[in-house]
């Protein structure tokens with residue numbers, strides 16, 4: 001099975017692209033989703049997070065207050081590393097388990113921090129969604145209730161555009177409308193089906 005790692009900066013369009021492949025019947029492993037499942041009440045990772053961030057970051061219904069965590073890690077690099085040390089090995093293990101269960105010609109693994117967390121060994125090809133930084137900012141501001149400063153801080157904590165483009169095997173330039181994005185996804189889907197047979 002050919003494993004394509006999908007990555008890109010915040011607001012570049014990864015989720016939109018992942019949904020596009022999914023709509024074509026492609027299996028998509030979404031690591032953001034895996035991360036959310038890992039911190040559900042009753043999961044071991046949640047207890048580890050409480051030990052670091054305190055009980056104040058847990059809502060009354062037992063769910064993690066993600067905004068509270070986000071705010072703390074962007075002002076404290078040490079806390080960010082601690083959170084990553086809890087989550088990343090568990091996410092990595094979960095990806096491996098899910099990949100081992102799949103019986104497909106090819107699949108997509110959406111990993112926002114594919115390059116930053118050095119997980120490229122999990123995938124055969126790297127597909128980067130590329131969008132101008134200004135556009136990322138506009139899209140995230142419209143989607144989330146985050147200040148421009150917070151969005152820029154997130155962007156700065158991620159790999160820069162050139163680093164991503166250099167690492168890419170395939171690129172989706174997401175600077176047009178949703179229709180041209182869908183066309184590009186279909187084009188890549190056809191290509192991946194072709195090369196997966198030789199894989």
Ligand code: ADP
Nearest residue numbers: 009010011012013014015016139143176177178
């Ligand atoms: P990411 O998952 O990389 O953070 P999303 O896929 O959530 O990015 O896209 C960010 C926002 O921009 C979403 O609201 C999405 O609907 C919108 N968006 C993405 N690509 C396009 C596009 N080509 N045209 C218009 N809106 C887009």
